Amino acid sequence: MTNPRLNRRDVFPPTGPEISAKSWLTEAPMRMLMNNLHPDVAENPHELVVYGGIGRAARTWDDFDRIVGALKALEADETLVVQSGRPVAVVKTHADAPRVLIANSNIVPHWANWEHFNDLDRKGLMMYGQMTAGSWIYIGSQGIVQGTYETFAEAGRQHYGGDLRGKWILTAGLGGMGGAQPLAAVMAGACCLAVECDETRADFRIRTRYVDEKTRSLDEALAMIERWTKAGEAKSVALIGNAADVFPEIVRRMKAGLPMPNGRPDIVTDQTSAHDPVHGYLPQDWSVAEWRERQESDPKAVERAARASMRVHVAAMVDFWNAGVPTLDYGNNIRQVAKEEGLENAFAFPGFVPAYIRPLFCRGVGPFRWCALSGDPEDIYRTDEAMKRLFPENEHLHRWLDMARDRIAFQGLPARICWIGLGERHRAGLMFNEMVAKGELKAPIVIGRDHLDSGSVASPNRETEAMKDGSDAVSDWPLLNALVNTASGATWVSLHHGGGVGMGFSQHAGMVIVADGTEAAARRLERVLWNDPASGVWRHADAGYEMALDCAREHGLRLPAILGN
């Protein structure tokens, strides 16, 4: 029997101004689906895997083909319905309704665990959608470079007076997301030692200039860091090894006072795919080949061993924290696993969201991104310039846009990301739409965001960790976000479960909207790009954050039970 998920063919999205679907509103999801599987974008495109362990864009290759076929045939008053990567139905709707509605990996709570999911997955009844994989708005590493850069920069501000020169960051995982860490660290001015067990992943990051050096020796890696930090140079090294071995060894040396740059790492974090204990985390003392083989033949054994190693790994992170090193969980659920494995103080160190991101969410600020359907980098450079003109006083934004142009290679369709908030996003969208209308860009622009955003996610170990009112686990909010975006006229809307923290631990919603230069699109953009970040402002205002309440008042939001208006 052939594997319906394996195919040697390479997928590239069409580019340019000619379309094969019936409108840009259906051409756009088709190109973006294909872009998610572009060889420069996806981690493992031949198996439909976009990023994050097993985050897929379609359930099988047949489903991929049928989605493409359905999108090409879709009329302006029809909607394609996708259930866990499978195009189940085409229904009659209307022009202002979304063209695609997606639900991925959702399981009734009592059964929402990896074991049940894997069983459904094996039976061909599901796929894992991650966040932007199954919702067709992944754009490669740039998204995560930006987010990680903001996080490291904020950590630098809070702990090192805003200056990361001569500092070094210890982390692990150079996968789809984690691979952004060395570059983000370097952009933020710091050195970076990243432990990665799979040499091919490290090589990929060397090739794309996200990481500078590679070694198999901890001594050698530390010597490089020593040299760079001394010289005030921001550079990075990938250490081929297992984080569950390396982290405790560095703790040992630190405690023993053995030589080490600055005597200890200056920031510690981790981006192995710990959220998926079967596919995402190499157990100690296993080879990568053995690991991959036994993921198929004996997944339970892999899981057991991986979970035990994660406990060791987190225990070392707690040691760093207790020694005063700023340590943060980067949203992969590793503390939860360690806790379940009996590590009582696994949650001693914080997640990155309450530590650094929540103040942004209170103002609806989050990972706004856009992509040039023309495929022409010039279109993005034009929007870069236009964004600088639209927000002339936002220096932080200007610096990011300049650095990004310089250091970040486009992957697949050219795209840009920056964090902006309520009152800004709809203005950017309307401006892009006008640029399309005026012919300043060669084709329409697609505008979307990560599910990790202000109003679109409930994830108590990550985005909604430690909410002020204790509402961390309330998932009415992301469901309402999806319903509101559907009612407002986004081009496609998705509801996912699992994402970066794994089965059972989050529910979240995606939104993408096309600026095709029409009047109708302008009306939809204005509604969607206002309501979507606004939903984050109400969510945080309802939780009692003053900053969100101020933002709501300032923007005249009507919040009956919250502001009494």
Next chain:
Amino acid sequence: MTNPRLNRRDVFPPTGPEISAKSWLTEAPMRMLMNNLHPDVAENPHELVVYGGIGRAARTWDDFDRIVGALKALEADETLVVQSGRPVAVVKTHADAPRVLIANSNIVPHWANWEHFNDLDRKGLMMYGQMTAGSWIYIGSQGIVQGTYETFAEAGRQHYGGDLRGKWILTAGLGGMGGAQPLAAVMAGACCLAVECDETRADFRIRTRYVDEKTRSLDEALAMIERWTKAGEAKSVALIGNAADVFPEIVRRMKAGLPMPNGRPDIVTDQTSAHDPVHGYLPQDWSVAEWRERQESDPKAVERAARASMRVHVAAMVDFWNAGVPTLDYGNNIRQVAKEEGLENAFAFPGFVPAYIRPLFCRGVGPFRWCALSGDPEDIYRTDEAMKRLFPENEHLHRWLDMARDRIAFQGLPARICWIGLGERHRAGLMFNEMVAKGELKAPIVIGRDHLDSGSVASPNRETEAMKDGSDAVSDWPLLNALVNTASGATWVSLHHGGGVGMGFSQHAGMVIVADGTEAAARRLERVLWNDPASGVWRHADAGYEMALDCAREHGLRLPAILGN
């Protein structure tokens, strides 16, 4: 401190053709919310409880007032957003978008249990929405009378050649839903012995003629049943007692060959609120007063004791099953609790859905209901007649409509329910809309359904128990149902978690649409009342049910991955 959920005021929906909101599309949800709390409709309106233990219509009385205020002010291009019974925001949408979007009781799976919910509930961050309580389309007992009648009649067909004369049904629970059982049994031709611990509940059912007699003595109850079954009379008796005592006692007598009508019950089921172990099930040897008091003061103790009693209760049901008595779980999750309490064979007897309801769901047949906003019973009688004319050959429907008119007293706004399917619902909706347009009815009609329907629920212990492909727990389907109804233009749409089987065990979606006699409404009705049952047909077609596949082909549904079209 005053309890924000307690208020002595009585709520009655306005009736007649004058409206105080800006359109019928906003007047309708306002009247229906109020109707849910009408003293003749709600189980405990002063505490905002509509039915099913703690299923509420609004989170607090303040929230109720603010919802009403917001609906009155809502414009034709605005949407009210309700989070667990609290009106959090008013957003700009468009005329074809829903006027209200609701998410109730949704919790991220890992935290989706009673303990966490109760904690959120106590903190004022949530309410329990049940199914139609928080989505404002509960119409009193009629809905459940119809469903229960269909179920008992089908059981009669399968086990007793279609004739329930001289047979008797043993059950428990005469609450909001369960109270329908004696009447449904009698309508289906059987006698009924219903155990109820709370005498006030039994008295309410006596007053409304849903049950015929009441006693505190099992011997007396059995003597009545003996008399009636012998005489071929269909009548019912409420036995005041605890089901966990009475069921085993009847088993004991049956096994011992002691005198009993027919030597054993002919059908056994149960509708205590077992889904909610703190508020829904009286533990053995507790008084009702003590139970209520300790629900507040020591909920953990209540839960422990209730769960232990449920085990005893289910063990007796398994004994009936093993003795050859048709025994069914009526969707209150009692088998799950018994299993968790260590009763290995708790799932020996089936749920009512796979046993009797699934074949209907495969054709999109489910609990279609409508309500006369005029408040005038004549409007319903007119629609009854019109339905008979629209479906002239459906004898089953005709019989139900006649019996319902005869035996069922309206509660609150007059309403009717009947089970119809894909291809029928939109015709009924369009017909009602035309009747409104022509002035044949005094005001618009509201059309909705239970969340227990063909495409709107994932509930592995009830609606999706034992699906052919093993997809019982896949909840992409109800989420897609809500998104599709939102995109199609339903007047209000809701997404709930918990419902009748309790926290962690189901996710489901509600839909209501207003037939106000306009052309625009006709277009929306045609889309919504087609897509909504169609979503049930695809869900079952995807699971491999031939009947659903046939139905899909027959109606020309476009299902890319399922039919390849």
